[in-house]
Structure formats: structure tokens, C-alpha cells
Amino acid sequence: MSSGLLTIDLGAVCANWRALDTVTRAETSAVVKADAYGLGMARVARALATAGARTFFVANAEEGAALRQALGPGPAINILSGHMPGDTDMIGDLELVPMLNSVDQMIRHVESLPGHSFGIQLDTGMNRLGMEPSEWSAVREIMLQMNPRLIMSHLACADEPDHPMNQHQLSVFKEMTDGLNTQKSLANTGGILLGREFDFELTRPGIGLYGGHPFDEAQSVVSLDIPVIQCRDLEPGESVGYGNSFIAERPTRIATIAAGYADGILRAISSGATLFANEIGCPLAGRVSMDMIGVDVTKLDEDPKSLRLLGAEQSVDDLADCAETIGYEILTSLGSRYTRRYIGI
Numbered sequence: 190m191s192s193g194l195l196t197i198d199l200g201a202v203c204a205n206w207r208a209l210d211t212v213t214r215a216e217t218s219a220v221v222k223a224d225a226y227g228l229g230m231a232r233v234a235r236a237l238a239t240a241g242a243r244t245f246f247v248a249n250a251e252e253g254a255a256l257r258q259a260l261g262p263g264p265a266i267n268i269l270s271g272h273m274p275g276d277t278d279m280i281g282d283l284e285l286v287p288m289l290n291s292v293d294q295m296i297r298h299v300e301s302l303p304g305h306s307f308g309i310q311l312d313t314g315m316n317r318l319g320m321e322p323s324e325w326s327a328v329r330e331i332m333l334q335m336n337p338r339l340i341m342s343h344l345a346c347a348d349e350p351d352h353p354m355n356q357h358q359l360s361v362f363k364e365m366t367d368g369l370n371t372q373k374s375l376a377n378t379g380g381i382l383l384g385r386e387f388d389f390e391l392t393r394p395g396i397g398l399y400g401g402h403p404f405d406e407a408q409s410v411v412s413l414d415i416p417v418i419q420c421r422d423l424e425p426g427e428s429v430g431y432g433n434s435f436i437a438e439r440p441t442r443i444a445t446i447a448a449g450y451a452d453g454i455l456r457a458i459s460s461g462a463t464l465f466a467n468e469i470g471c472p473l474a475g476r477v478s479m480d481m482i483g484v485d486v487t488k489l490d491e492d493p494k495s496l497r498l499l500g501a502e503q504s505v506d507d508l509a510d511c512a513e514t515i516g517y518e519i520l521t522s523l524g525s526r527y528t529r530r531y532i533g534i
């Protein structure tokens with residue numbers, strides 16, 4: 190086999206969902222947008238539905254349609270981008286619930302699908318999606334008469350527990366929803382970890398389900414093993430890969446493995462990433478190319494058949510640190526060429 194093997198532990202995804210569900214008093218939904226952060230929306234969502242998740246969030250109606258196909262009738266599928274032009278048939282036919290973000294979206298929704306379920310997204314300071322306080326106070330009474338299913342907002346700084354923005358958004362959200370009986374939701378993964386006053390009636394974890402920061406107690410979900418194509422010996426002074434950026438200082442054994450930036454392995458990890466043969470760390474050598482990476486395997490007793498880039502030895506967040514990015518970007522960059530194996534269910 191010459192493609193990398195991406196192993197996704199659905200048992201760990203479900204355990205992470207249950208662990209986050211246990212800490213709150215609220216219903217726990219599951220955010221499965223962007224193909225469940227790159228791990229495969231249909232497989233992940235079906236596993237979570239079996240574990241007890243009844244409400245799902247996706248980014249847009251197309252993702253919602255694919256999710257309905259995977260889950261069948263029953264579970265609530267909420268659309269974060271709301272009701273966009275062209276979405277009406279999907280929303281209507283597939284029982285999707287748009288989170289309406291503006292008066293324009295509200296008008297589009299009630300004119301095209303009168304009586305169809307919807308939720309409302311409020312902006313409490315992130316300035317990305319949702320109605321601002323002034324817009325909301327203008328339409329609040331009309332919208333409430335139409336029985337929204339959910340009123341939600343999103344935290345901008347939830348992964349920084351001491352950031353004053355968290356308390357600020359909490360108090361704005363409370364003010365904007367004061368006295369309402371509608372189901373409310375504010376917390377993503379980081380929000381769940383901030384404390385019980387962020388619970389409301391529904392939480393919306395994403396990254397924590399997939400083993401990422403800030404849910405640092407999460408079980409590891411993803412491992413990535415990349416086959417070795419060829420090994421060779423270098424004399425001191427010889428170089429590896431584009432730009433000669435690795436130069437051997439001593440006799441060195443280099444393994445060339447079968448994945449590169451076309452598989453979502455960010456080129457920015459070239460300086461500093463490690464690959465693992467069992468538990469032994471071997472430094473990446475030279476630059477990540479499109480389909481290949483050089484690895485210094487000098488310290489191994491024998492040539493490895495494959496090397497591991499992600500797993501218990503090196504988490505998604507460890508690799509993100511090498512590239513000065515976040516675990517979310519590592520996961521959602523995972524390529525389509527890997528052979529995917531689902532375990533744990």
C-alpha cells in the first residue's frame with residue numbers, strides 16, 4: 190500500500206461526547222461541519238447518534254442535506270449559515286433548521302417556508318454572524334411569535350478562560366434573551382469548560398469530540414501512519430529534498446515516506462516535526478514536498494515499514510504547534526488520498 194493510513198477511533202469520539210455531556214446540565218449536541226472536522230461526517234454522526242446525540246450542527250444547507258442522508262429522519266440538523274438564497278428546497282424537503290442571522294434571512298425564511306422550524310443566531314460581540322442587539326430588539330417580538338426552536342450565540346475567546354470577553358458575551362447574551370422560554374445555546378467546547386453558567390439548555394462541542402485543545406483530557410481520535418517508499422544512506426555533506434535545506438552532518442539514513450503537502454501535511458511543519466517508529470521519534474529532514482517527506486531514521490535498528498505522524502505520541506495540537514497553527518486546521522486539512530479506517534465501534 191502506498192497511501193497513508195488514517196485511523197479514526199469512533200469509540201473515542203463517542204467517549205469524548207459522553208465526557209462533555211456529563212459535565213453539563215444541558216443537552217449536548219454535536220458540531221459536524223466541514224466533514225466532521227475532516228474525519229468523515231456520515232460515519233462520525235452515525236456513531237454519535239448511537240451514543241445519544243439528537244441535535245447536530247453543520248455550516249451550510251449542502252452539508253445538512255448530506256447529513257440527513259446519513260442519519261435519516263429524526264435528529265435535528267441545524268444550519269449555522271442560516272437560510273441563504275437557493276437553500277429553500279433543501280431546508281424544506283429535508284427538515285433542516287436554519288439559524289437565521291439577519292432580518293433579510295428571516296424574511297426569506299417566512300416568505301418561502303411559512304411555518305417551517307428555525308432558530309435565531311444573535312451577535313454578542315464576535316461580529317461574525319447573527320443579529321446585533323439593535324436589529325434584534327426591532328424584530329424580537331415578531332420572531333418570538335413564530336416560535337423559534339433555539340436562540341444561540343458564539344463565543345470568540347472561549348479557549349482563553351481568563352479572557353474578559355467570555356463574561357462580557359455571557360452578560361450580553363443574557364440581556365438579549367432575558368425572560369425568554371426558548372431553548373438557548375452559547376457554549377462550544379471551550380465554553381463548556383468555562384463553567385456551568387455557560388450551559389443554558391444546549392451545548393455545541395466540535396473540536397473536543399475530535400480530541401483537540403482545549404479539551405485536553407479528551408481521548409486521542411486520529412492516527413496517521415505513512416508508508417516508507419525507500420531508504421538510503423547519506424555521507425556527511427549530502428543534502429535532502431528541495432532547496433537542500435537538510436544537510437547531513439554525519440553518516441545518516443533517510444527514509445522517504447509517501448505523503449506530502451497535497452495530503453494536507455502543512456509545509457510549515459518542515460522545521461521541527463517528528464515522525465515515530467513505535468515510540469522512537471525520528472526528525473523530519475528537509476522540506477515537505479507535494480507527495481513525499483524525508484525522515485532521518487539513523488537511530489533505528491532497522492528500516493521501518495511506516496512512520497507515524499499523528500497519534501498518542503504526537504497529537505493534533507503538538508503538530509499544530511510545529512506549524513504555528515491550531516488543531517482545527519490540522520484536522521480539516523487531512524487529505525482525501527489516505528486510506529481511512531474506522532475503529533472502536
Ligand SMILES: *Cc1c(COP(=O)(O)O)cnc(C)c1O
Pocket residue numbers: 220222269342343376377378379393394395396397
Ligand atoms: C464551529 C462552531 C462550534 C464548535 O466549536 P468548537 O470550538 O470546535 O467546539 C460551535 N458553534 C459554532 C457557531 C461554531 O461555528
